[in-house]
Amino acid sequence: MNLISYSSEINNDNKKSFIDSIDTFIFDCDGVLWIADTIVPGAIETLNYLRHTLGKKILFVTNNSTKTRQQFQDKIKSFGIECFIDEVYGSSYGAAIYLNQINFPKDSKKVFIIGEYGLEKELNDQNFKTIKEINKLKDGLDSVQNTVIDKDIGAVIVGMDTQLTFQKATYAHMCIKEIEGCLFIATNPDSSYPVKDGKTLPGAGSIVSMIQTSTQVKPITIGKPETLLLDVILKKDNLDPKRTLFVGDRLDTDIAFAFNGGIKSLLVLTGISQLSEINNIDSKINPNFYTNTIADLLPSNN
Amino acid sequence: MNLISYSSEINNDNKKSFIDSIDTFIFDCDGVLWIADTIVPGAIETLNYLRHTLGKKILFVTNNSTKTRQQFQDKIKSFGIECFIDEVYGSSYGAAIYLNQINFPKDSKKVFIIGEYGLEKELNDQNFKTIKEINKLKDGLDSVQNTVIDKDIGAVIVGMDTQLTFQKATYAHMCIKEIEGCLFIATNPDSSYPVKDGKTLPGAGSIVSMIQTSTQVKPITIGKPETLLLDVILKKDNLDPKRTLFVGDRLDTDIAFAFNGGIKSLLVLTGISQLSEINNIDSKINPNFYTNTIADLLPSNN
Known part of the structure; x- marks a missing residue:
């Protein structure tokens, strides 16, 4: 149809x-x-x-969830295109504004992010408390299964992250599975991420797919x-x-x-x-x- | 039906x-x-x-792809059950025997694995050359996109791996996308991995899902x-x-x-x-x- x-x-x-x-x-x-x-x-x-x-x-x-609006504005202007900051919308900024619009309790709840600087910065600019780096755990099943999550996390947001580890994925998985009402938000569903020479990397959507498969929970997706x-x-x-x-x-x-x-x-x-x-x-x-x-x-x- | x-x-x-x-x-x-x-x-x-x-x-x-047959035999025997090594089949052993049965050219081609000791050991026991650890790249997009893959890789096998990194996923993605004829094999499709206290971790199937989503290639799956x-x-x-x-x-x-x-x-x-x-x-x-x-x-x- x-x-x-x-x-x-x-x-x-x-x-x-x-x-x-x-x-x-x-x-x-x-x-x-x-x-x-x-x-x-x-x-x-x-x-x-x-x-x-x-x-x-x-x-x-x-x-693209990895860039802030400021960084994206700089890129637009680098082509000689006139552009003001309020004219720029990215999926990370969209995620932050979405949390504002649903009145996410930013004073009492934190956001765990799998993502890069752009996501963290946009959330922090809207006064959300974020957890990005988790304690580096000793590799191996015995330590991963002992991951202790912060029970004050109210949302997990997953975007593109070249520093993804199994530990981060486990942390996100446990928040979604073990904290009642914890939101699972995807910045964007792009399965691959274009880089130079026509090549691609795994995209935000592929990381989202890992967490969606492990938790069997469908995310709220912000981007196109x-x-x-x-x-x-x-x-x-x-x-x-x-x-x-x-x-x-x-x-x-x-x-x-x-x-x-x-x-x-x-x-x-x-x-x-x-x-x-x-x-x-x-x-x-x-x-x-x-x-x-x-x-x-x-x-x-x- | x-x-x-x-x-x-x-x-x-x-x-x-x-x-x-x-x-x-x-x-x-x-x-x-x-x-x-x-x-x-x-x-x-x-x-x-x-x-x-x-x-x-x-x-x-x-x-379970993380254990060798020997380790699994030990576990069976620990319950007081009689068990001989030739009676034990795991998904990692199955992957190795599958490669034998399809006459994978083990002299000229290597296998890139996302997996743990069990997978590596079973493949090496069947005389397959494996690549598991890749050079630790500096974090960030600029270095990840410069990942150089070994063009002699003929198969990527993905199982449970508590040491998964974005770099490893990128390496697997690039092998599957860029090397003609490179096989994509999943040891097992289990979406989560049961651990103590009724909790779960992301399972092999969730890592497979990430690579399947990013490459848009369906894997050959060994396990149940x-x-x-x-x-x-x-x-x-x-x-x-x-x-x-x-x-x-x-x-x-x-x-x-x-x-x-x-x-x-x-x-x-x-x-x-x-x-x-x-x-x-x-x-x-x-x-x-x-x-x-x-x-x-x-x-x-x-």
């Missing part, structure tokens, strides 16, 4: 009415604004046109294609979903995210998903709109 | 014909012969009766309820499947293992699965036979 039955191509006839119908443009970045280390031609001009000429609101979203990050954005910025658009390059994450969250979607063909994947009988998911590149939103010359 | 539509209870009328129909009794141990640290009453007498009075062949099976370990046993001991019985206490692992492998099954009610779970409309799997305890196989007094 298709989520959206048919996608419309952006062209000179419908471009103005399409742009007029949107107040807020939320951008996925890699594959949309840049590809690896190279800016998409016209991306800067398009963002400036939307922001300054038309007065549109611009937001940037990333599933789940909708909590989008809910956080809509609520925090008080946006009208009907006049909000997500621009992405992947059907299974970006476009599903927009659909699941009840906003409009635009697929650009500069990244992962290809034109052949939409508007045919095999399409599992179609965007509302598609176009070759983000630069197609600029006014046409003819 | 039930795998077997109806289970017969062992009673005084059918006991002799049932036992006469079996040459080889394969036993799951915990829940059948002992429960945690306590022998099941009559278990020793039953095994002696089957072995010495009736001349039946006796085998012992464990999914998959059938490779049973295939290894039947082939190595040249057993007639029609006259071979598996005795276990869990429907979803032991009884499924017997059914999937084409041998008969006997469920004992001293362990996990309960009588209420079989012979009703909700039964997903029924054993061929069931009885309260292994001791019911002893000749009756009346």
Whole structure:
């Protein structure tokens, strides 16, 4: 079953009415604004046109849990793109704001994290007490099974962590299994993590999968294609979903995210998903709109 | 759909014909012969009766990948049970024999293992070259993504490993993704690992799940309820499947293992699965036979 039955191509006839119908443009970045280390031609001009000429609101979203918003803002600016800190949403920041929104008792409960600096910093910036490093236990079953957990932990948050150990996984497992009401939150479900030369590492989703398998507990997932990050954005910025658009390059994450969250979607063909994947009988998911590149939103010359 | 539509209870009328129909009794141990640290009453007498009075062949099976056969034999004997080394099959030994049976090129290819002493020892005993410890890399993404794998690795075997690190998982991930034809083998799919006080740790299956999620490659699984370990046993001991019985206490692992492998099954009610779970409309799997305890196989007094 298709989520959206048919996608419309952006062209000179419908471009103005399409742009007029949107107040807020939320951008996925890699594959949309840049590809690896190279800016998409016209991306800067398009963002400036939307922001300054038309007065549109611009937001940037990333599933990457290892970076703070500040670090991600620096990366965006390094491409020459104008960007303010309040326009940046990452899955770690989303996790922290989610805990705020559900009134997690930050005075009495702590958060155990499997994650890197970005996750820890975003949580600490929202005044959550975090436990990240656990006592280095002597290797082996006899010591691992004697792991003592802090019973004041109220949530386990799992993201990408290049310093994952079996001890950390055990600590998370025991919190979820043994502390009543302890939340299990995943920053993002990405199964692999792209690095240089087209290679990949195990991603946050693979670490989440380990803990989900061992505990048989399904996590609350913040990042794309789940909708909590989008809910956080809509609520925090008080946006009208009907006049909000997500621009992405992947059907299974970006476009599903927009659909699941009840906003409009635009697929650009500069990244992962290809034109052949939409508007045919095999399409599992179609965007509302598609176009070759983000630069197609600029006014046409003819 | 039930795998077997109806289970017969062992009673005084059918006991002799049932036992006469079996040459080889394969036993799951915990829940059948002992429960945690306590022998099941009559278990020793039953095994002696089957072995010495009736001349039946006796085998012992464990999914636990951390122990060698020698260590598992010692454990069996510690309960006062007679046991010879050739009667013991574990999932690590099974993995080694599986590699022999598929003619894995042990002279030119190595095996990367995520696992403990038992797995390493069983592979080395069959003259496989193993890589277990990788160079301790400096923590962090920059160093992890520079992991250099040995291109002579022909198989990755994943079992229970209390010394799992992200670096080890990355090494396994890269071997599976980057070396053409590299096998991905799981010793056993157990999601959690029981320890003292009724607690659990993440099990081999949870580590396997991490690598399966990151690589999107399904492993070849040796242990119960998959059938490779049973295939290894039947082939190595040249057993007639029609006259071979598996005795276990869990429907979803032991009884499924017997059914999937084409041998008969006997469920004992001293362990996990309960009588209420079989012979009703909700039964997903029924054993061929069931009885309260292994001791019911002893000749009756009346």
